[in-house]
Amino acid sequence: MTTTATVDRTAVRLDYDELAGFTAEVFTRRGLAPDRAEIAARALVHGDLTGVTSHGLANLTRLYLPLFDDKRADPAADLEIVADRGAALLVDAHDALGLWSARAAMDLALERAGTHGVGMVSLFNGTHFGCAGHFTAHAAEQGALGFLAGNCGGQRIIRPPGAAEALLGTNPFSIAAPAGPYPPYVLDMSTTVVPTGRVRAAARAGRSVPEGWLVDDAGRPVTDPTAFDRGEAHLQWLGGRPETGSYKGYALSLMVEALAALLPGAEMGPTSTKGRDDNIGFFVLAIAPGRLRDQGTFLQQSEELFGALLDAPALDPDSPVRYPGWPEAQHARAAREHGVPLAAPLFAELEAVAAQHSLTVPTPLGGTR
Amino acid sequence: MTTTATVDRTAVRLDYDELAGFTAEVFTRRGLAPDRAEIAARALVHGDLTGVTSHGLANLTRLYLPLFDDKRADPAADLEIVADRGAALLVDAHDALGLWSARAAMDLALERAGTHGVGMVSLFNGTHFGCAGHFTAHAAEQGALGFLAGNCGGQRIIRPPGAAEALLGTNPFSIAAPAGPYPPYVLDMSTTVVPTGRVRAAARAGRSVPEGWLVDDAGRPVTDPTAFDRGEAHLQWLGGRPETGSYKGYALSLMVEALAALLPGAEMGPTSTKGRDDNIGFFVLAIAPGRLRDQGTFLQQSEELFGALLDAPALDPDSPVRYPGWPEAQHARAAREHGVPLAAPLFAELEAVAAQHSLTVPTPLGGTR
Numbered sequence: 001m002t003t004t005a006t007v008d009r010t011a012v013r014l015d016y017d018e019l020a021g022f023t024a025e026v027f028t029r030r031g032l033a034p035d036r037a038e039i040a041a042r043a044l045v046h047g048d049l050t051g052v053t054s055h056g057l058a059n060l061t062r063l064y065l066p067l068f069d070d071k072r073a074d075p076a077a078d079l080e081i082v083a084d085r086g087a088a089l090l091v092d093a094h095d096a097l098g099l100w101s102a103r104a105a106m107d108l109a110l111e112r113a114g115t116h117g118v119g120m121v122s123l124f125n126g127t128h129f130g131c132a133g134h135f136t137a138h139a140a141e142q143g144a145l146g147f148l149a150g151n152c153g154g155q156r157i158i159r160p161p162g163a164a165e166a167l168l169g170t171n172p173f174s175i176a177a178p179a180g181p182y183p184p185y186v187l188d189m190s191t192t193v194v195p196t197g198r199v200r201a202a203a204r205a206g207r208s209v210p211e212g213w214l215v216d217d218a219g220r221p222v223t224d225p226t227a228f229d230r231g232e233a234h235l236q237w238l239g240g241r242p243e244t245g246s247y248k249g250y251a252l253s254l255m256v257e258a259l260a261a262l263l264p265g266a267e268m269g270p271t272s273t274k275g276r277d278d279n280i281g282f283f284v285l286a287i288a289p290g291r292l293r294d295q296g297t298f299l300q301q302s303e304e305l306f307g308a309l310l311d312a313p314a315l316d317p318d319s320p321v322r323y324p325g326w327p328e329a330q331h332a333r334a335a336r337e338h339g340v341p342l343a344a345p346l347f348a349e350l351e352a353v354a355a356q357h358s359l360t361v362p363t364p365l366g367g368t369r
Numbered sequence: 370m371t372t373t374a375t376v377d378r379t380a381v382r383l384d385y386d387e388l389a390g391f392t393a394e395v396f397t398r399r400g401l402a403p404d405r406a407e408i409a410a411r412a413l414v415h416g417d418l419t420g421v422t423s424h425g426l427a428n429l430t431r432l433y434l435p436l437f438d439d440k441r442a443d444p445a446a447d448l449e450i451v452a453d454r455g456a457a458l459l460v461d462a463h464d465a466l467g468l469w470s471a472r473a474a475m476d477l478a479l480e481r482a483g484t485h486g487v488g489m490v491s492l493f494n495g496t497h498f499g500c501a502g503h504f505t506a507h508a509a510e511q512g513a514l515g516f517l518a519g520n521c522g523g524q525r526i527i528r529p530p531g532a533a534e535a536l537l538g539t540n541p542f543s544i545a546a547p548a549g550p551y552p553p554y555v556l557d558m559s560t561t562v563v564p565t566g567r568v569r570a571a572a573r574a575g576r577s578v579p580e581g582w583l584v585d586d587a588g589r590p591v592t593d594p595t596a597f598d599r600g601e602a603h604l605q606w607l608g609g610r611p612e613t614g615s616y617k618g619y620a621l622s623l624m625v626e627a628l629a630a631l632l633p634g635a636e637m638g639p640t641s642t643k644g645r646d647d648n649i650g651f652f653v654l655a656i657a658p659g660r661l662r663d664q665g666t667f668l669q670q671s672e673e674l675f676g677a678l679l680d681a682p683a684l685d686p687d688s689p690v691r692y693p694g695w696p697e698a699q700h701a702r703a704a705r706e707h708g709v710p711l712a713a714p715l716f717a718e719l720e721a722v723a724a725q726h727s728l729t730v731p732t733p734l735g736g737t738r
Contacts, residue, residue, distance in 0.1 A: 085484075089661075240609055244562050
């Protein structure tokens with residue numbers, strides 16, 4: 001999982017709804033319709049809300065506002081259904097902001113799953129969607145299973161095993177399922193050991209990274225995260241060494257490339273001539289269990305499955321057994337109650353964004369600054 | 370990938386069609402209809418054909434014949450469609466042999482994808498299907514994308530991170546896509562560092578296993594594979610240590626548990642009271658690109674994607690860059706031409722099976738014994 005639950009001691013805390021409202025205002029100023037800006041804002045703040053800070057508001061000035069500045073995202077674009085087979089759709093997103101279009105695509109898939117049992121949206125001309133798990137958790141909250149994968153367009157960051165050149169992106173994907181009364185199960189992962197955002201977050205924080213994340217040209221471990229953006233270190237595939245499964249991380253990255261980009265005809269890393277993250281492809285799948293069997297029984301069995309994991313005997317009684325999605329949900333619950341923690345430098349960035357857009361950042365909640 | 374390409378020097382080589390024919394005869398004697406026996410035999414021999422010997426004929430006496438002996442597989446069972454929403458089906462496999470039923474389920478999914486763009490079969494009361502990649506490659510050969518996941522019924526082999534008790538199976542899944550004129554891309558993986566079959570194959574061969582596959586109760590590396598079946602060593606999740614992504618292997622295992630078993634209501638490891646591999650659930654998905662866009666363009670782009678990987682500059686010119694499915698296809702090509710290699714002890718097992726069923730094992734091809 002991409003969780004980075006460590007909270008900077010110099011953090012401020014902001015009310016979640018105020019922070020999301022502010023972020024929506026920024027997107028509205030950039031041309032998104034208010035309802036879409038609200039959806040996009042909650043998708044972006046999801047990272048900070050759940051502790052996945054590598055995919056949260058830190059990317060507002062680094063990724064999303066530059067997409068508008070460079071006209072690489074079109075705030076007014078609608079989704080165009082290019083082919084419609086009932087259960088399966090091909091969609092041209094026309095460079096709409098991924099933070100919104102991924103949710104719109106998941107809603108389309110859910111609607112079709114409600115009729116056909118399964119709904120699939122294959123999308124091209126997408127842009128970055130942030131935390132994939134935000135959109136699949138939305139499906140789980142409706143009692144469905146949701147799957148979302150996105151490639152990185154033509155961006156080339158990772159080398160295939162044995163290759164002297166980077167050809168693929170980190171290619172994230174996510175699946176979520178209801179867990180009865182518990183928080184949904186949410187897998188949200190890059191196909192590398194960690195996503196690039198965690199390497200860069202460590203670089204910003206001046207921290208070294210564990211052995212196993214990066215290697216140099218000769219395959220020796222690198223623990224200085226700044227070496228990555230200098231091109232002196234390469235991100236490793238999930239699985240690490242060949243004998244412990246690096247081929248599986250590579251294979252999963254190709255799964256995302258095939259489902260998300262080859263299927264709809266989006267830009268692909270290995271064949272891209274531009275080498276950047278435009279024309280990203282999404283693969284969105286929703287499954288409605290209640291169209292195949294009794295929904296109540298399904299939800300009861302969901303509760304039993306994930307409850308059995310929570311009840312499993314722990315090696316260390318102070319570290320109970322959990323499942324993916326649980327730690328993020330706990331972080332979100334605390335952040336909704338006590339405010340969303342933002343590192344002081346990130347808060348300063350938001351103040352600058354506010355000034356630039358004639359807006360005001362919400363006032364931090366008392367006592368933690 | 371589950372490839373174990375090492376060929377025992379004491380191996381014999383058998384003609385592929387003769388070996389598949391013999392295996393089909395064995396299944397016919399156990400009550401399968403001849404056309405189903407042929408399908409099941411090719412699914413099983415696929416392991417030996419492609420070099421994935423951990424999932425090949427070695428499992429005939431260890432897994433499949435005992436399923437018949439113990440009446441845990443019903444050779445005469447048909448697939449029963451319990452719910453039919455056009456694109457999505459719920460199927461009761463009534464303990465039919467998984468080596469056949471996985472293919473029948475994939476054919477059903479392909480048929481529905483041909484109409485709806487996507488076809489999904491959610492199946493319960495399944496039994497072991499062997500190499501998942503055999504069935505997804507079949508979809509790729511038809512120009513489709515195929516996905517197959519199977520849980521392990523109630524079998525509990527692997528501990529969730531932090532748990533003192535095993536609750537989940539190795540939970541394999543596979544996806545395949547066409548690669549134009551090249552062999553299909555085929556991911557076929559367990560969600561652990563390696564499947565149990567590779568640990569047991571090392572134990573049979575008297576070989577130690579690399580650090581990273583097994584750990585003892587205290588988390589120390591174990592390299593003696595025999596410790597696994599003595600309960601003194603635990604198989605590790607893909608990702609290895611927590612800081613290099615073991616949570617992702619665990620999360621992928623739960624993806625399979627949710628898709629393959631929770632969705633259809635099959636037996637699940639964490640909630641099983643029986644603790645064994647009965648009532649396995651399958652999740653089968655087929656996608657027909659040609660229902661969404663021009664199939665010829667899709668195949669052309671498939672060729673470009675996988676061709677670009679094959680053409681990538683290699684770190685070592687003697688080790689060209691490949692993609693999952695390629696090494697297995699090369700192994701299969703050689704085995705079709707020169708015979709399927711079988712280790713001498715496995716050949717002896719087949720001779721015993723032949724005697725037991727009043728059959729004759731095909732004569733090894735000359736010169737290699």
